[in-house]
Amino acid sequence: MSAKLLSQNEIDQLMTRYSGSEDEPEGSEKFSGSIEKSSAAIKHPSKEVVNYDFKHPKLVSKEQMRSLRTMHEMLARNLSVALTNSLRTIVDVQLNAIDQVVYSEFVQSIASPSSLYLFTVEELGGEAVLELDPRFCIFAVERQTGGQTKEMAFRREMTIIEQKIMGRIMDRLYSELMDSWEPFMEVNIKEHSYESNPENIQIISAVEPAIVVFYQIKVYDSVATLNICYPYALLEEALANTLKYAHKSRKDDLPPEQRTAYTEHVKNINTPVRAVLGSTKITIEQLVQLDEGDAITLDQRTDDPIEVKVNNRTKMLGYPGQHRNHKAIKIYDILAEDEDAAQTDSRDSENTESQNPEQETATPDAATGQMPESESTQNNPEQTEERKARRSKAAKRRAARKNKLKEENLQEEES
Numbered sequence: 001m002s003a004k005l006l007s008q009n010e011i012d013q014l015m016t017r018y019s020g021s022e023d024e025p026e027g028s029e030k031f032s033g034s035i036e037k038s039s040a041a042i043k044h045p046s047k048e049v050v051n052y053d054f055k056h057p058k059l060v061s062k063e064q065m066r067s068l069r070t071m072h073e074m075l076a077r078n079l080s081v082a083l084t085n086s087l088r089t090i091v092d093v094q095l096n097a098i099d100q101v102v103y104s105e106f107v108q109s110i111a112s113p114s115s116l117y118l119f120t121v122e123e124l125g126g127e128a129v130l131e132l133d134p135r136f137c138i139f140a141v142e143r144q145t146g147g148q149t150k151e152m153a154f155r156r157e158m159t160i161i162e163q164k165i166m167g168r169i170m171d172r173l174y175s176e177l178m179d180s181w182e183p184f185m186e187v188n189i190k191e192h193s194y195e196s197n198p199e200n201i202q203i204i205s206a207v208e209p210a211i212v213v214f215y216q217i218k219v220y221d222s223v224a225t226l227n228i229c230y231p232y233a234l235l236e237e238a239l240a241n242t243l244k245y246a247h248k249s250r251k252d253d254l255p256p257e258q259r260t261a262y263t264e265h266v267k268n269i270n271t272p273v274r275a276v277l278g279s280t281k282i283t284i285e286q287l288v289q290l291d292e293g294d295a296i297t298l299d300q301r302t303d304d305p306i307e308v309k310v311n312n313r314t315k316m317l318g319y320p321g322q323h324r325n326h327k328a329i330k331i332y333d334i335l336a337e338d339e340d341a342a343q344t345d346s347r348d349s350e351n352t353e354s355q356n357p358e359q360e361t362a363t364p365d366a367a368t369g370q371m372p373e374s375e376s377t378q379n380n381p382e383q384t385e386e387r388k389a390r391r392s393k394a395a396k397r398r399a400a401r402k403n404k405l406k407e408e409n410l411q412e413e414e415s
Helices: 008-019 027-043 062-087 103-108 134-144 160-181 232-240 256-267 284-288 337-355 375-379 381-414
Strands: 091-102 115-121 126-132 189-195 209-219 222-231 273-276 306-310 313-323 326-334
Touching (some): 062 160, 103 222, 126 134, 134 222, 222 232
Antiparallel strands (some): 115 126, 115 189, 273 306, 313 326
């Protein structure tokens, strides 16, 4: 049975009947007005309304949550290294999420038996809970006692001896947790206890909010969980002050003890130091013709100071001599930064001239009769003038110091 197509007149009649123009002609204006309003609403949609959950209020801002994530990502990396060293196998700790929940929901999500550790944070004035998968605890105890197990299959409550063995790993975990807090604020964890029944860890009211950090521990093909629950009342002051302005509260300068340790470590590093008596350039033909007893003339006068290089950079000037039957250099001048740069520039220019012999054979311009400038000089005349000024300044300083040293030597001889 084929469908019948409507004509244009039939379509217009249906539209007018639907709008009520035949029975209520005055209502057509109302209908057209409603259409205009609906079209305007489509063009300019109102803001989306989201239901507010009073049981889960958003108490932590995005900036504070970002600081918490940065802190606990650092903890995940440090725990991976610490557990790998302690258990003698590769342990991967990853941060899954940080969420705000009601404390009763966190307690109800814990399976029994479990491994729960309550620890006190003195600076924050309260307690927090760390939940570990009991399968990982049994696995860690076996690895600590010399076992070679590769599976986390046993889920049971730990004995008193196993709790003491697991306490070593927990001490390391608390240490890493304090280190992760250190860039933001100083935190000390001293008192902690073990509990296997979730019903016995009512540290705050069941309806109070808490912030839970969810970790995943992967060993071989097994996966375990590690969760840290901070009551919001515990972190409220830290969130309001320290973590809110975490980027301002971080100290760029090192503590005095750490700076002293770094300084002492740097002092013990060996660095090459050599005194250059002079230098010269000869051809390969001259080098081949040298015989025993021949002398090579250097470009260094005997009364001029020689360069003392530290890690191939000229840092000092001195005179060769002898001290206690050993060859020695008497330092009389330590070059400043600008003089060191001038020495480096002159050495670079000499290397450039030696590497580009075409510049030595440049011919003067036929029109002006002057030597053509190099490409680098034409492109950067200011840089060239600056280098010349630095070289002349350093040369004047060296000449003044040389004259002063000669006067001092003369005075010593006269005396």
